[in-house]
Amino acid sequence: MERIKTDLCIIGAGSAGLSLAAGAVQMGARVVLVEGHKMGGDCLNYGCVPSKALIAAAAQAQAMREGAAYGVAPVEPDIDYAAVMTHVARAIATIAPHDSVERFEGLGVRVIQDWGRFTSERELEAGDHLIRARRFVIATGSRPLVPPIPGLDTVPYLTNETLFDLRERPEHLVVIGGGPIGMEMAQAHARLGSKVTVIEGATALGREDPELAAPVLARARAEGVEIVEGAKVTAVAGQAGAIRVETEAGAHEGSHLLVAVGRTPALDKLNLDAAGVETTKAGVKVGADLRATNRRVYAIGDAAGGMQFTHLAGYHASVVIRSILLGLPAKARTDHIPRVTYTAPELAQIGPTEDEARAEHGDKLTVVRFDFAANDRAIATGQTAGAIKVMVVGGKPVGAGIVGAEAGELIGLWALALAKGLSMADISAMVAPYPTLGEVNKRAAGAYFSPKLFENPWVKRGVRLVQRLLP
Numbered sequence: 007m008e009r010i011k012t013d014l015c016i017i018g019a020g021s022a023g024l025s026l027a028a029g030a031v032q033m034g035a036r037v038v039l040v041e042g043h044k045m046g047g048d049c050l051n052y053g054c055v056p057s058k059a060l061i062a063a064a065a066q067a068q069a070m071r072e073g074a075a076y077g078v079a080p081v082e083p084d085i086d087y088a089a090v091m092t093h094v095a096r097a098i099a100t101i102a103p104h105d106s107v108e109r110f111e112g113l114g115v116r117v118i119q120d121w122g123r124f125t126s127e128r129e130l131e132a133g134d135h136l137i138r139a140r141r142f143v144i145a146t147g148s149r150p151l152v153p154p155i156p157g158l159d160t161v162p163y164l165t166n167e168t169l170f171d172l173r174e175r176p177e178h179l180v181v182i183g184g185g186p187i188g189m190e191m192a193q194a195h196a197r198l199g200s201k202v203t204v205i206e207g208a209t210a211l212g213r214e215d216p217e218l219a220a221p222v223l224a225r226a227r228a229e230g231v232e233i234v235e236g237a238k239v240t241a242v243a244g245q246a247g248a249i250r251v252e253t254e255a256g257a258h259e260g261s262h263l264l265v266a267v268g269r270t271p272a273l274d275k276l277n278l279d280a281a282g283v284e285t286t287k288a289g290v291k292v293g294a295d296l297r298a299t300n301r302r303v304y305a306i307g308d309a310a311g312g313m314q315f316t317h318l319a320g321y322h323a324s325v326v327i328r329s330i331l332l333g334l335p336a337k338a339r340t341d342h343i344p345r346v347t348y349t350a351p352e353l354a355q356i357g358p359t360e361d362e363a364r365a366e367h368g369d370k371l372t373v374v375r376f377d378f379a380a381n382d383r384a385i386a387t388g389q390t391a392g393a394i395k396v397m398v399v400g401g402k403p404v405g406a407g408i409v410g411a412e413a414g415e416l417i418g419l420w421a422l423a424l425a426k427g428l429s430m431a432d433i434s435a436m437v438a439p440y441p442t443l444g445e446v447n448k449r450a451a452g453a454y455f456s457p458k459l460f461e462n463p464w465v466k467r468g469v470r471l472v473q474r475l476l477p
């Protein structure tokens with residue numbers, strides 16, 4: 007058993023652990039990084055990267071069907087599903103060196119490729135190593151939640167960890183769960199030629215602003231995705247190629263089953279009791295400073311039990327690095343974290359939705375909006391299905407929601423606005439290049455001021471007075 011003493015031991019080399027390791031070692035800390043499975047974690051291997059690569063292939067296929075509006079004869083694409091998955095694997099392989107053991111060892115990180123398990127409040131065992139660290143950071147992420155549905159353990163089912171291993175296109179993919187994973191993968195597969203049924207216990211994309219989620223669901227349905235809502239799955243039966251899903255609202259059959267009903271924190275291997283680290287159902291119990299009940303231990307990323315995004319994992323790393331390396335107080339905010347569902351159209355949100363903002367701010371809330379249909383670039387490119395809504399309190403945006411082409415890119419401005427406390431006046435001061443979809447952001451800000459400017463009798467009177475006085 008090798009004994010290692012270090013400043014910082016990070017458990018998990020996913021988005022959270024890698025961001026922290028790279029930052030901490032380059033700032034001069036001695037860092038040990040413990041990873042039991044694949045460097046890069048979920049995002050690189052089973053999550054963001056493969057899903058977005060698959061979505062890109064699906065978008066290409068769909069574009070070939072939709073040429074008519076542009077005067078380009080539409081064709082039904084000839085899709086080689088195995089080749090699509092080769093494209094997905096290539097995207098992973100291209101990014102993998104950036105997350106590799108070699109790169110991190112090159113930066114000076116000691117990487118231990120084994121599962122970590124606490125033996126005490128100050129020590130972690132990983133293979134033949136016993137690591138004593140001044141600070142530990144749990145960055146072990148999450149894994150797919152497999153609900154206790156009767157019969158599920160008797161049928162072959164896919165999760166995000168196995169979906170991208172497929173080499174033959176599912177004939178009929180049944181997806182349990184209409185959240186972001188379910189809807190992204192459902193639409194992508196329908197575009198790639200599978201028949202797809204989504205079975206959702208409540209409302210599909212139910213955490214989103216219903217007005218902004220509606221066009222996403224409508225488009226997916228128009229492209230052939232069957233979305234069954236209010237249909238909690240009660241039992242599953244069958245075998246490979248013929249799987250039957252029973253719901254409270256009837257039964258559905260398909261060739262393949264994808265389970266996408268949420269995530270569960272990956273904490274089971276850590277022996278957290280030995281470390282005095284308490285947990286909740288969502289993850290490690292942490293405060294806003296991301297410190298656990300053992301104050302030497304932090305949790306970041308999915309393991310911290312809040313929102314689950316790669317950019318949040320990176321942000322968490324930047325928060326705890328202040329506290330761990332410099333001893334400075336640091337708290338994680340949540341109000342400025344955007345989220346994007348990469349369906350077509352994309353759906354992006356930051357801060358509260360309209361309903362949530364109204365519940366919090368009541369009459370102080372103003373909601374301004376602008377439709378893509380009035381944006382020249384959207385008209386020119388045939389992308390007019392979309393809208394932006396901005397929730398404003400006291401002249402400052404508290405939230406924004408965008409549905410439409412490139413919504414994920416467009417929300418970036420509001421992420422800056424909320425991070426820095428910018429006002430609607432700041433946004434409207436921006437000159438956006440013409441013609442860009444990004445003009446919708448400025449026009450939303452304009453919509454906030456135009457009633458104040460154009461429907462105000464005092465402004466009109468003032469202008470008339472000045473006009474009389476001017477030479």
Ligand SMILES: Cc1cc2nc3c(=O)[nH]c(=O)nc-3n(C[C@H](O)[C@H](O)[C@H](O)COP(=O)(O)OP(=O)(O)OC[C@H]3O[C@@H](n4cnc5c(N)ncnc54)[C@H](O)[C@@H]3O)c2cc1C
Nearest residue numbers: 018020021022042047048053122146147307308314315316
């Ligand atoms: C299908 C899908 C699509 C997604 N798309 C997006 C997206 O488009 N945008 C976005 O922002 N987010 C997306 N996410 C979410 C994103 O992948 C996660 O939020 C992110 O990966 C979390 O990073 P993490 O470092 O906390 O955890 P992970 O990436 O899960 O990494 C944790 C690592 O810890 C390791 N580990 C676990 N236990 C131990 C142990 N005891 N010892 C040693 N190592 C251990 C694991 O092997 C793993 O490598 C998606 C997720 C899925 C499933």
Ligand SMILES: NC(=O)c1ccc[n+]([C@@H]2O[C@H](COP(=O)([O-])OP(=O)(O)OC[C@H]3O[C@@H](n4cnc5c(N)ncnc54)[C@H](O)[C@@H]3O)[C@@H](O)[C@H]2O)c1
Nearest residue numbers: 183184185186187188206207238239266267268314346347
């Ligand atoms: N674009 C992105 O950023 C992105 C993409 C995919 C995933 N993610 C992350 O991964 C997380 C997990 O995504 P997810 O879609 O698996 O989970 P989710 O919790 O967001 O959605 C799961 C859905 O399954 C439904 N459900 C649960 N049990 C059911 C049952 N028995 N029968 C029918 N429906 C049932 C729920 O009502 C819910 O709508 C997301 O919250 C997000 O943080 C992010």
